[in-house]
Amino acid sequence: MAELLSTMAEVTLGPGYQIVFEAIDPTTGAPVSGVVVSEIAIGAEDISGTSSADQSPNALLVPGS
């Protein structure tokens, strides 16, 4: 299985902003269907101090160090 690396923008995200994992066609940029993502994890610096209270049904926030 391939291990791939990508750069990532250094930005601060606020309420309502979206983080999207998606699959696009290398040539056209169109979405590619049939791709499944799992084991998603995002490490983030919690600026608001409220992230541990997140109750999103699709995400679980675990306070880190």
Next chain:
Amino acid sequence: MATVIIEAQQNADTPYTYTLTGAQTFRPESAFAHFDGTGASGPFLACLTFKSIDGKIFSRTFPSTAIAAGGVADVSYAPFPGGLIQNAGGSGIQFDTLNVGGWLDIDTTGTGPSGEGVNVVATGNDATYSAAHTFINGTDSFDGAVTITGKANVVVTTTNGPRFLELTDDADSVVLSSDNALNLISGAGNFGNGVNIVSENVNGITLQLASAGATLEITDSNGQPILTVNEDGTSYLIKTGQAWVASL
């Protein structure tokens, strides 16, 4: 400020979206996802996209190589991945992955185990080269001999008008070699004037019969001999019913 880890709890079809809640503000430092393209409709780039409140994309990043349809990959995202190690082979071309990019420049300075600087062997299937314009540019050059070995015929086709293949060697002779018959065939198309052999050299043209018993023949449209010269020079045959006429 604390670092938090956001973890999705289930498999999800792409695009998978995590929306920051009412009071959340954070700066992503890293991200990870396992992309499973077993059911993918085609090769794809594993993207991490940031969108603003109104849904506009303001960042989209992805690895330099695409994942083939049917492939799976663990993908990590970090602000500065350049110092990280990607696979055992480094961050370049990878096996079992569709490598897609703007260009590829191969420049070797050493000799590999094959004895070559660049050695391409496709054991599982034929190697195919496809280019929209030109694969070997007219200004390219080769140092040393160029050998083309084909399982069957080697076919060179260009769109350069009637002159579809040109072999040029200013320093020495151009040799066409064959273990069997060597045929120069001019088709019935409208280009050119049949088969032309032209020598601009003072030494002219030599047709050598190198085997005893060989003949040099000129035939008619039915393949019947008009003029035959034997290798030993002892005889010639004029087409039956035709006289030998010397026009001086």
